[in-house]
Amino acid sequence: MSYLVVNDLSHAFETKSVLQSLSFTLEKGEIASLLGFSGSGKTTALRCIAGFETPQLGAISLNQQPLLAKGVCVPAHERHIGMVFQDYALFPHLNVFENIGFGLPKKERNRSTKIQEILELVGLPTLGKRYPHELSGGQQQRVALARALVMQPAMLLLDEPFSSLDVSLRSRLAEEVRAIIKSLNMTAILVTHDQSEAFAFSDQVGVLHEGKLQQFASPYEVYHQPANRFTADFIGESSWLKGALLSEDVLQTEAGKVKLSSPCSPVDAATFDVLIRPDDVVEDASSTLQAIIESAQFRGAEWMYQLRLASGASLKALLPSYQRYAVGTKIGVRLIAPSVVAFPHSTN
Numbered sequence: 001m002s003y004l005v006v007n008d009l010s011h012a013f014e015t016k017s018v019l020q021s022l023s024f025t026l027e028k029g030e031i032a033s034l035l036g037f038s039g040s041g042k043t044t045a046l047r048c049i050a051g052f053e054t055p056q057l058g059a060i061s062l063n064q065q066p067l068l069a070k071g072v073c074v075p076a077h078e079r080h081i082g083m084v085f086q087d088y089a090l091f092p093h094l095n096v097f098e099n100i101g102f103g104l105p106k107k108e109r110n111r112s113t114k115i116q117e118i119l120e121l122v123g124l125p126t127l128g129k130r131y132p133h134e135l136s137g138g139q140q141q142r143v144a145l146a147r148a149l150v151m152q153p154a155m156l157l158l159d160e161p162f163s164s165l166d167v168s169l170r171s172r173l174a175e176e177v178r179a180i181i182k183s184l185n186m187t188a189i190l191v192t193h194d195q196s197e198a199f200a201f202s203d204q205v206g207v208l209h210e211g212k213l214q215q216f217a218s219p220y221e222v223y224h225q226p227a228n229r230f231t232a233d234f235i236g237e238s239s240w241l242k243g244a245l246l247s248e249d250v251l252q253t254e255a256g257k258v259k260l261s262s263p264c265s266p267v268d269a270a271t272f273d274v275l276i277r278p279d280d281v282v283e284d285a286s287s288t289l290q291a292i293i294e295s296a297q298f299r300g301a302e303w304m305y306q307l308r309l310a311s312g313a314s315l316k317a318l319l320p321s322y323q324r325y326a327v328g329t330k331i332g333v334r335l336i337a338p339s340v341v342a343f344p345h346s347t348n
């Protein structure tokens with residue numbers, strides 16, 4: 001049995017359904033992220049696991065112990081789950097040391113040593129006497145993390161913990177927090193709006209849409225093998241080419257033949273929409289596939305080009321920054337994806 005099991009969770013606020021049959025599992029030491037539009041149910045899912053909301057249906061177990069089951073609903077304070085929030089939620093009148101120790105019983109053995117060890121773990125060994133208003137946002141979030149970790153929780157839930165920080169600090173702190181969580185073999189779930197943060201932070205990504213989990217898989221899989229069209233469009237950037245089935249796993253597209261990552265049955269559809277990621281396209285001067293550059297967006301390390309093929313189809317291409325072309329230039333391109341996903345053609 002997995003360390004965390006969330007099974008068939010459904011929750012509504014009065015008549016408004018917010019989570020529908022949410023199921024996923026995590027192994028000990030794994031980190032997951034929940035991604036989705038605003039209002040898709042990410043925070044509610046976290047709150048159900050923490051015990052702040054009681055779902056109408058479903059079951060949750062953690063480390064083989066039922067937290068929610070028929071006739072069982074362990075209260076939040078008995079779940080041993082640590083939480084870190086976007087707004088840090090530190091006590092302004094307590095210093096860092098006191099904030100971290102707040103939940104630890106006064107008589108706890110080695111209390112001061114434990115707090116000092118955690119302060120060192122989060123990189124603030126000398127700041128114990130400071131008050132929250134004397135700390136930067138990044139430091140306050142480290143204190144909030146320390147306060148959760150000092151309780152040695154069974155798992156950690158992080159609700160947009162980096163959202164209030166500026167972009168450069170955000171990714172650095174996310175990297176550090178991931179390293180700390182991994183060093184403790186802690187199981188964690190992060191809620192975020194930021195796909196690149198979710199990809200860098202987690203082993204598994206759950207994509208939520210209108211309360212339904214669309215896919216729960218590794219970042220690589222949700223990007224390159226999205227389970228459905230919503231995930232394909234929501235994650236990263238996508239272009240769609242029409243394809244006709246030549247054999248069970250080969251499609252003919254206007255950009256040449258492509259191999260499907262999983263075979264299709266001809267009865268699935270006559271034509272398919274083939275997902276092409278911008279990084280599936282490379283420039284190749286010797287290619288017979290010609291494309292005109294319709295727009296160019298400089299991103300630093302790369303250009304994002306919008307290309308138009310002779311067939312009229314448009315294609316996004318992410319090319320290295322030194323491959324610099326003016327709008328209107330005709331270039332040769334080639335698809336390099338070893339395999340692609342395709343869905344029965346839709347007119348939407």
Ligand SMILES: Nc1ncnc2c1ncn2[C@@H]1O[C@H](COP(=O)(O)OP(=O)(O)OP(=O)(O)O)[C@@H](O)[C@H]1O
Pocket residue numbers: 013018036037038039040041042043044045
């Ligand atoms: N206590 C509540 N009472 C009524 N409706 C609620 C309550 N909490 C959340 N909702 C509704 O449930 C839906 C899901 O909210 P939730 O906060 O889980 O989404 P989210 O994906 O975390 O959104 P965001 O990214 O904006 O934080 C929203 O429509 C929200 O308005």
